[in-house]
Amino acid sequence: MSTDIRISRTSSAARVAAILGALIVVILIAAPWWAGRADMRLMGEIFLYLALASLWNLLAGYAGLVSVGQQAYVGFGGYMLFALTIFAGLPPLVAIALAGVLGALISIPVAALIFRLRGAYFAIGTWVMAEVFRLSFAQVSSLGGGSGTSLPTDIVRSMADGRSAREALSYWLALGAALVVVTAVYLLLRSRKGLALTAIRDNELASASLGIDIWRTKFLVYVVTSGLTAVVGALIFLQKLRISPDAAFSVNDWTAFVIFIVVIGGIGTIEGPIIGTIVFFLLRETLADLGTIYLMVLGLVAIVVMLKAPQGVWGFIRHRFDLQLFPLGYRVERSKDT
Amino acid sequence: MDFVNAVVQGTLLGGLYALFAAGLSLIFGVMRLVNIAHGDLIVLAAYLGLTTTVALGVHPLVALVVVVPAMAGIGYVLQRCVLNHTLGDDILPPLLVTFGLSVIIQNALLEGYSADPQKMDAGALETASVALGPLSLGVLPLLTFAIAVAVIAGLQWTFYRTPLGRAFRATSDNQDIAQLMGLNKRHVFGLAMALALAVTAVAGILLGIRTSFDPSVGGGRLIFGFEAVIIGGLGNLWGTLVGGVILGVAQTVGATINPGWQLLAGHIAFLVILAVRPNGLFPRISA
Numbered sequence: 076m077s078t079d080i081r082i083s084r085t086s087s088a089a090r091v092a093a094i095l096g097a098l099i100v101v102i103l104i105a106a107p108w109w110a111g112r113a114d115m116r117l118m119g120e121i122f123l124y125l126a127l128a129s130l131w132n133l134l135a136g137y138a139g140l141v142s143v144g145q146q147a148y149v150g151f152g153g154y155m156l157f158a159l160t161i162f163a164g165l166p167p168l169v170a171i172a173l174a175g176v177l178g179a180l181i182s183i184p185v186a187a188l189i190f191r192l193r194g195a196y197f198a199i200g201t202w203v204m205a206e207v208f209r210l211s212f213a214q215v216s217s218l219g220g221g222s223g224t225s226l227p228t229d230i231v232r233s234m235a236d237g238r239s240a241r242e243a244l245s246y247w248l249a250l251g252a253a254l255v256v257v258t259a260v261y262l263l264l265r266s267r268k269g270l271a272l273t274a275i276r277d278n279e280l281a282s283a284s285l286g287i288d289i290w291r292t293k294f295l296v297y298v299v300t301s302g303l304t305a306v307v308g309a310l311i312f313l314q315k316l317r318i319s320p321d322a323a324f325s326v327n328d329w330t331a332f333v334i335f336i337v338v339i340g341g342i343g344t345i346e347g348p349i350i351g352t353i354v355f356f357l358l359r360e361t362l363a364d365l366g367t368i369y370l371m372v373l374g375l376v377a378i379v380v381m382l383k384a385p386q387g388v389w390g391f392i393r394h395r396f397d398l399q400l401f402p403l404g405y406r407v408e409r410s411k412d413t
Numbered sequence: 414m415d416f417v418n419a420v421v422q423g424t425l426l427g428g429l430y431a432l433f434a435a436g437l438s439l440i441f442g443v444m445r446l447v448n449i450a451h452g453d454l455i456v457l458a459a460y461l462g463l464t465t466t467v468a469l470g471v472h473p474l475v476a477l478v479v480v481v482p483a484m485a486g487i488g489y490v491l492q493r494c495v496l497n498h499t500l501g502d503d504i505l506p507p508l509l510v511t512f513g514l515s516v517i518i519q520n521a522l523l524e525g526y527s528a529d530p531q532k533m534d535a536g537a538l539e540t541a542s543v544a545l546g547p548l549s550l551g552v553l554p555l556l557t558f559a560i561a562v563a564v565i566a567g568l569q570w571t572f573y574r575t576p577l578g579r580a581f582r583a584t585s586d587n588q589d590i591a592q593l594m595g596l597n598k599r600h601v602f603g604l605a606m607a608l609a610l611a612v613t614a615v616a617g618i619l620l621g622i623r624t625s626f627d628p629s630v631g632g633g634r635l636i637f638g639f640e641a642v643i644i645g646g647l648g649n650l651w652g653t654l655v656g657g658v659i660l661g662v663a664q665t666v667g668a669t670i671n672p673g674w675q676l677l678a679g680h681i682a683f684l685v686i687l688a689v690r691p692n693g694l695f696p697r698i699s700a
Contacts, residue, residue, distance in 0.1 A: 141508055143449070188684060191691040192643070194504045195447030199639045200687075203680055206636060210677040326632060331516055338509055367520040374516035381509050382498050 080409060085402045092400035103250055107243035119246045119314055121356050122253035126307045127329065128336040128348035129256045130300045135334075136343035137264070137272045138296040139279070141194075144201025146330050147185075147208045148178050148301045150323030152308025154212050157318055160230045162217070167234050171248070171309040178305025179298050186297045190290070202326065209324035223319025231316060248310055256303055261345055261401050263299075268292065269403075276343060335377045341387030345401040350389050415669050418548055423665035425550070427658030428558030429623065432616035433638035434645075434653045435565060436609035442648045443581045443605040444500060446507050450515040452635030454610060457518055458484050458617025459626050460526055463533055473533040473622050481614040488610030492603040500602070515631065522628035530625040539622065557619050561657070564612055565650050571608070572650075581605055633676075640683040646693030655694065659686070 106115055127149070135141045155174035159165045165173065189200040213221040235241045263269050271292050274282035283289050308329075312318045322328070332355065340351020355373075362369040384391055392398060433455060440446050448454075458480055465476040495514070499506035541552040572578040583591040584601045592598055620626060620634070640660050645652030660679050667678020686694070 135505070141505060143508075143512065188688055191687060195508050196639075196643065198449070198508055199447065199636065200643075202632070203636055203640065203683065206633075207677065207680045207684070210680070214673055214677070327516070331512065334509060334512060342505070367524045370520040371517050371524075374513040374520070378495070378510050378513040378517075381506050381513070382495070385506060 089402040119249035122249040125253045125352040126256040132337045142201040144205035147205035148304035149308035149329040152305030153312030156309040174309040175302045175306035179302030182301030213320040225317045341389030347389040419665040419669040423662030425554035427661030428561035431561045431654040431657030434641035436612045439609045449511040453518040453631035455617045456631045458614040459621035462618040484610040484614035485607040488606040489603045492606035530627045532625040533621040535622045646696035652695035
């Protein structure tokens with residue numbers, strides 16, 4: 076009998092999670108056949124928040140770019156959907172994809188400018204950028220200026236025949252966005268770039284000395300995240316069918332809630348935003364009647380988590396049970412061969 | 414003539430922005446903390462001022478006697494009980510905790526005072542003006558600017574001429590060695606936050622006399638203060654005053670060209686300066 080050391084990436088927990096996850100995804104895809112209209116709307120919103128949270132987590136938790144201005148891209152994506160369908164006559168689905176491309180493109184000069192600010196000042200700089208976006212779109216009178224505009228009904232009708240088909244499509248798009256984002260983040264983190272990113276997260280100085288181009292890595296993450304955030308933004312306003320500068324560039328809706336989700340769930344993990352989104356919506360659905368008190372409770376919970384358990388709910392579970400549902404790291408195991 | 418007027422009015426407005434910024438600059442200088450809730454604390458001070466004037470029936474400027482110590486007390490307690498626990502190498506905890514604080518303050522004000530815009534009544538002071546050649550200058554903006562200069566001179570004096578200022582600078586330079594010299598850094602940070610929020614109290618009262626305010630305006634005030642700090646250069650208080658003036662002038666000149674461009678023009682001036690001089694005009698320390 077000899078003891079061997081084996082290095083593996085996956086674990087039985089991850090395999091079980093993968094099978095369960097696949098099952099859940101199949102059930103969710105079938106939702107238009109088993110869920111009511113209101114439930115589907117709520118689930119669509121949950122998926123879009125999950126996508127936003129995963130993207131913000133990649134940005135802040137891995138690349139160390141703590142942005143409080145991602146609403147800039149949510150609103151930009153939303154406005155691009157409206158502008159491209161109304162003025163260019165593009166089909167909504169093409170407009171959504173193009174909104175992502177344009178979001179990534181516009182984030183390049185933005186990054187070149189605000190990457191000059193470091194740490195916390197970067198955070199407020201992103202907010203200034205979001206304000207510039209909001210004020211600029213409020214100046215576009217053909218999109219309703221400060222009071223906003225609605226998506227014309229013929230464009231909405233062009234998506235699919237009948238209301239339930241449109242709602243199903245909108246739901247699937249939201250689900251698809253969440254799946255694409257979580258998968259993309261997972262694959263990115265497993266790749267060579269992801270290893271560099273994790274190294275930067277753990278120690279910027281040490282990773283620079285190992286030859287990682289920190290500026291370029293962060294820049295890439297910022298541009299990709301911004302493009303995908305714009306796609307999610309377009310989907311959010313496809314659901315709402317109405318846009319205004321204040322709703323599109325709301326710091327509370329698109330950044331504060333997203334940050335709370337990630338912090339409560341566990342920043343710097345893929346599982347964290349998923350858990351956080353579930354917790355956030357459970358809290359919202361039970362406490363929403365309390366209005367402002369609910370938001371104060373949310374802020375308080377986020378502060379307590381940050382001070383007492385900075386790794387969040389998932390960090391606590393991971394430490395306690397040594398779990399990892401999305402296998403990113405390698406583990407050394409002793410296996411007995413007989 | 415419109416432009417001369419805009420520049421003069423913008424300069425005076427810059428005094429208010431410098432007051433927004435001074436507290437932000439002070440706490441960043443001493444403990445490298447960026448307080449996202451700063452704007453909401455300014456609004457909190459304005460509401461405290463409103464309650465004081467209504468409850469005691471006094472002039473808003475007299476309310477400073479109550480609001481300044483109250484905000485200083487809040488600052489000390491906040492720093493000792495919450496913010497001190499967030500300080501360290503990682504920038505995430507202070508950012509997220511102050512962000513949470515911002516949401517809490519905003520919603521608490523919403524709960525207590527409703528979303529209706531409020532304003533403080535300062536009587537004749539609001540409309541009084543003095544003629545300077547063809548220009549007419551409001552007494553309140555002049556007073557605000559004078560207070561801003563006085564506050565910044567006072568902070569500068571505190572920083573470089575008093576034992577407290579020495580403690581601030583020592584802790585800022587090296588926390589561990591300052592501790593060895595018998596300073597309690599937690600207490601020093603508490604005092605710095607108290608001083609910063611005392612300045613914030615002045616800013617909040619002047620804001621509340623000048624314009625109407627509601628619980629949601631804090632974010633905008635934070636951004637103005639932040640822009641003034643960055644334009645002027647980190648760690649330079651007189652630079653912050655210049656930054657505030659540049660921001661104020663950009664806004665009023667922008668508004669003269671097109672009323673919709675007021676805020677946009679200020680942000681663009683900030684971005685241009687960031688592009689041309691990333692460290693601001695008169696940097697003293699690097700971020």
